Amino acid sequence: MKRILAAFAGTVAALVLLFSYRTSLGDAVATLPGSAAHVASGAQSGAAPTTAGTEPPPRAGTPAPSASATVVNGATEQTPYGPLQVQVTLAGGRITQVTVLQHPDAARRSQEINAFALPQLRSETLSAQSAGIDAVSGATYTTEGYQASLQSALDAVHHAA
């Protein structure tokens, strides 16, 4: 079990190294460990044309406001109860939606945890994020997956900046 965890940690480490690799010009690679990150404008189907249509054209000389939605997937984190991954939707620099892509449900224990945790996830996370969180402090290990994914979403947001 330890060996599997260690091997996974190695894989994650390699992914993080790979995606945080900076080119010789020093540009941050705006990609996040995980998968197809950074889907711009129209993450939510149906909303996209409206958003694009009502968006005022950026004024010359000012940076374009990021009114379009950006979807970032947190890294898949291996917890002792299984893989965990969250997806965060950003608009205008604020987190507008949090979706759990993967959650551990293999072990009985994790079902107990998630039966309580998941229904609360969106509102709790949104209320916290709306206050502009810069960092996250949390107990590691059993909760590492959640914590790391939320922090890695923050990391990714600023990698992309």
Add this chain to the structure above:
Amino acid sequence: MPHSRIRGRAAPPREPTPAHTPTSGTRAYVHMVMGLPFSVHIRGVHLRGAESAAVARIWRDLRDADRIFSTFRADSDISRIARGELSVDDAHPSVAQVLAVAEAARRRTGGSFDVHHSGALDPAGIVKAWAARRAAHHLETLGGDWYLGAGGDVLLRSVSSRPWRVGIEHPGDPSGLLTALDVGNGAVATSGRAHRGSHIVSPRTGRAPTTLSQATVYGPDLLWADIYATAWVAADTTAPGWSMMPGYECLLVTESGRTLCSPGMRAMLAMPESVDRARRPESRTNRDQEVPAP
């Protein structure tokens, strides 16, 4: 005369600053060490060359610490000591320093924090914060605001007037947040009942603690914030026979969901109503209510 030589020397070339380089905003760097994600966030002044060099030095220092202390590496100093192949005196000087901290932690927490609890020497509970605190000094000269996140513990600096906002994980819903703290300078560490590395055992009962589900400690030193956070959970009581050093504040969540907070910590809460809500679910309708100053 050396002095005139320095004065007469041409000014060093400035770091090239491409047009697309942000001169403000936050830049994040991430690295996995010790099986944990470490991240550096820097905002404000952007000295590109100096910044990337400082971050690289942090990762190097953390990897060095891992080589010395990892119990997963057979060739680490700590593994060789455990096998009796190496004495502490002959090991890397860091080992003696960490063990000295461990002993101080045991004394200052009345035994609540004890790296020997399982019979074998495992200073993993100290090494992360110890190494992070030490490595972070590479950021001190950059002149901007920064924080170093170390697997759930955060060390923060703000030379501007703007604090960092640190979300505190919800113990019953670790992908959500319990509340947030506004921190200019200092460290925030959080421990839960199943802290990484070794499950916490209460030295009082010899069993897994059941009183607190989570403890968060703010203080000037990341190492002691981390030690105290673990000690609170391990103490298995909200009234241990020891107290934290001056300058340290705590936010405790009991098993039943009650939130306890030292006065200094309460003053740092960015969203005090969220703590009230966790403590008294029925106050949901009063969430905009002002919390009286402590």
